[in-house]
Amino acid sequence: MDQVKWGIIGCGDVTELKSGQAFNKVPNSSLVAVMRRDAEKAADYAKRHNVPAWYDDADALINDPAVNAVYVATPPGSHADYAIRAMRAGKPVYVEKPMALNAVECEAMNQVSRETGVPLFVAFYRRALPYFLKIKELIDQNVIGDIRYVRVQLNWQPYAEEVSENPKPRWRVSPEISGGGHFHDLSAHQFDFLEYALGPIKTATGIARNQAGLYNADDIVIANFEFESGVLGSGTWCYTVNKEQRIDETQLIGSKGKITFSFFEKFLIRVETETGSVDYTVPFPEHVQQPLIELIVKDLRGEGKSPSTGETGARANKIIDWITAH
Incomplete structure (x- = not known):
């Protein structure tokens, strides 16, 4: 992958400073589309951050030919659904933490990554701070x-x-x-x-x-x-x-x-x-996810390896499930 062109599903608060702006500051990376179910808020985000395209439908963003990697920044309840849809469309996924609702959903996401060969990363950015x-x-x-x-x-x-x-x-x-x-x-x-x-x-x-x-x-x-x-x-x-x-x-x-x-x-x-x-x-840097995003972009370009993947990211959910089991 020469240039990594990101689309964000769920351009809410977490993307305002922690991550969204970082995609345009990392070499060989750019933010080209955003999606939010509230069309007015999606359009506002795109305007404020100079993003070329916005959507109120996740599949429209996933199927946008200008998008070749997807950042899922919604709450955990929809992580598995959106990530699996994007991977089945052949687009690498960077998903917010916690990776999903539980370890079972994490494993389903990793299984699709293994089946399709499409990379899956998780926003455990402390591994790069x-x-x-x-x-x-x-x-x-x-x-x-x-x-x-x-x-x-x-x-x-x-x-x-x-x-x-x-x-x-x-x-x-x-x-x-x-x-x-x-x-x-x-x-x-x-x-x-x-x-x-x-x-x-x-x-x-x-x-x-x-x-x-x-x-x-x-x-x-x-x-x-x-x-x-x-x-x-x-x-x-x-x-x-x-x-x-x-x-x-x-x-x-x-x-x-x-x-x-x-x-x-x-x-x-x-x-x-x-x-x-x-x-x-x-x-911490201004955009705390930027160091990890840079490593993910290098991974996608074949220039290195991200320290946070779907396999490592699922571990936190597994440990939390152990601790909170009733």
């Missing part, structure tokens, strides 16, 4: 010795619409659309990167509950997990605390020290060993 590559580098350099265990803590306050008297729940807390709650949405990034840095997780168990009753999805999860390497992990995720209790912290504890970092909010990495403490500040 300098901040997280620095963490992986520190691990690979054995800076804190052998990793013993991982501790994840994420506390988040409810969104305004979730605590209003007449709530209109976001799609992220509608299990039929998202697969679960905020845990499904955010922990997918965490488990994907932890596997990228530390290897496969072989077992995971947990307790998922709804304590606050603000919506139908779980709002608190406690989990234990074990890597094939023997590293153990634990985590707590709570989405119904006040802002004073908000925390986003992960620690990697090793035989010679520890690494503390944030998955979502901070740019600081702290390394503590017997010789002292060292801080690294690595800001």
